[in-house]
Amino acid sequence: MKSTIKFITAFLFLMTLLKSCVQKEEIDPIATICNSEEVVANTTFGEVKSLYQGEILQIQDDLIIEGYITSNDKAGNFFGTLHFQDLPQNPGEGFQINIDLRASHLFFGEGSKVLIKLRGLYLGNRNGVFEIGGVFTNAGGGLSIGRLPATQIRSHILTSCDMPQKITPSLTSLEELNDTMLNTLIQLRDIEVDPRDICQSFAVPQERTERQLRDCNGNKIILNNSGFSDFQEEIMPSGSGEITGVLGKTGNDYQLTIRDISDINFNDERCNGFVFPCDETIATTSDRIFFSELADPDNNSGARFIELYNSGDVAVNLNGWEIRRYTNDNTTISSTIDLTGFIIQNGATFVIAADASEFENVYGFAPDFNGTANGPAGSNGDDNFELVDANGVIVDIFGIIGEDGSGTNHEFEDGRAVRLRDVVRGNPIYTFSEWRIYNDTGGAETINMPQNAPESYTPGER
Known part of the structure; x- marks a missing residue:
């Protein structure tokens, strides 16, 4: 009887150990390199982007780029994408890679240096935003850049053992935005929520939601929020101030995606001095x-x-x-x-x-x-x-x-x-x-x- 109990106990311990190993393998698909001379960047963002000639293509050469992570999916506002720029401060360009990996911040923290092995990946351009990843056939029968399967991430994305760098957002204005800033971390000042979105939540539950921001001159930018984010239910702030986020683009319109709600500091008076009380007893629309x-x-x-x-x-x-x-x-x-x-x-x-x-x-x-x-x-x-x-x-x-x-x-x-x-x-x-x-x-x-x-x-x- 005692031997049977010992056997069962040993069996359960072994199964638990195997299960923990499998789970670790499932959530730890990223290779780490330390001072390796075999994997070094051999091309620039600009040289890679120049390969694009209007149609999605698969990269055939052994090209490697390096960059620093600007996005963070911990709060749930990013999903299925990594954004990175060529330098931690004063970047010249940014890039985006689409990946099928949840909780990517556990492997690619802000400021982490990554090396991307491009051979076999697909390169595309959507509204001026350069992206790399896998590929799929869209509804129109053409090709679109898709997420790189989790099983292939280890083969293409390597994290350096260099200490993460502090990413300093580039201070700019809505009038100065241009496509070279896409996928980089920027900061805007003297920004406020458009009156139409004041007293609204950041996002509709489980829906990607666009809110409007504007500066004191009336220039506008889209604030892109996820309905799955931790701050989805929070009410948009009614003051003005500074905001930090990763710059993107929808059609011809620039958009900003924050990493978490701490990227917004709207504690100053609005441009026109108006105060907007968000009172449930006051309606925001009425046919009366x-x-x-x-x-x-x-x-x-x-x-x-x-x-x-x-x-x-x-x-x-x-x-x-x-x-x-x-x-x-x-x-x-x-x-x-x-x-x-x-x-x-x-x-x-x-x-x-x-x-x-x-x-x-x-x-x-x-x-x-x-x-x-x-x-x-x-x-x-x-x-x-x-x-x-x-x-x-x-x-x-x-x-x-x-x-x-x-x-x-x-x-x-x-x-x-x-x-x-x-x-x-x-x-x-x-x-x-x-x-x-x-x-x-x-x-x-x-x-x-x-x-x-x-x-x-x-x-x-x-």
Whole structure:
């Protein structure tokens, strides 16, 4: 009996030992070289890239490049790719290799020096991003660069025993970005989240999600986030500051991928000084916001204004909302008003003046927003308007885009267009029956009765 127990114990110990060895082999496919004279870089990134002539090719020569890892998949924002650059500081170029290996940061830490044996690998260029790896036939029947199988990684990617180097991100600006920076680590300053993405999570669960960043000059870049990342549920920061990440490209647009959330430091005031509270009791879109009054007084063009009204039960954050004006019969936008930074309370109006000073002189109170004479609020009554939310959805419209308002049922020249009180929602299709319109012609069932300020208008009232 004792001998049987000893045999079983020994058997279980042996199986456990074998299992641990197999598991180690499965997760440790990377070869390490130390001061080997047999494996040294013999070509440059630029020389390898020059082999590409418009079509994916398999590299036949015994070429070896070396570089320093810039990416890190520990937080789950990178998957199936390694990004590396030619120098740890002030790099000239970057590269990408696609690999079928999870938790690659355990083998290729940031700043690690790697040597890539290129013979047998495939080289391609997607939107200016040079990548190497395996190959597969895509849906269109052509070739695409795919992930190098885990079983082949040991044969092509070697890690050096040199101590990892500190990768210093290249400080640059959105205006200075160019393709030589692709796959390298960069840092941008004075950057903020676009108002349309404030109060949103970094990513939709289990989906690759693009968020917009911008600088103080309005230049934009895509922030590429994984729905599987550790910080997927975190809310995008509302301030401004610096961000570090690996530069990529989608189509003609540059994109940035951070390694983890510590790559973002947006603790400074935003470019325009606005503060955006992410309050669950405040909506970010609603069809209860609509045009309620448009004014072009016959006696005073300086008293022109546009009024919005919120008929809903909750306040609405107007971050990313805008009013678009289409002058006369134009089909392209003539001017806009960015409503970012304002909240319209439930049951309240929001008045935009063409001239704030003159508006206050005439009506006795200050408007909520000071527009310009050439902006939407400065219309002379024959233009068309759209109210657009942060998602680009047309919430409400006045007039017919492409049709000059003169003589039509959407002309309010020298007059007034006022929304009927039983209208409680925006309408993305112009509907004349929702309006009472005064002008100086009376065409198309409108009312020929020019209006004078202040007595003919009710800004701030609904």
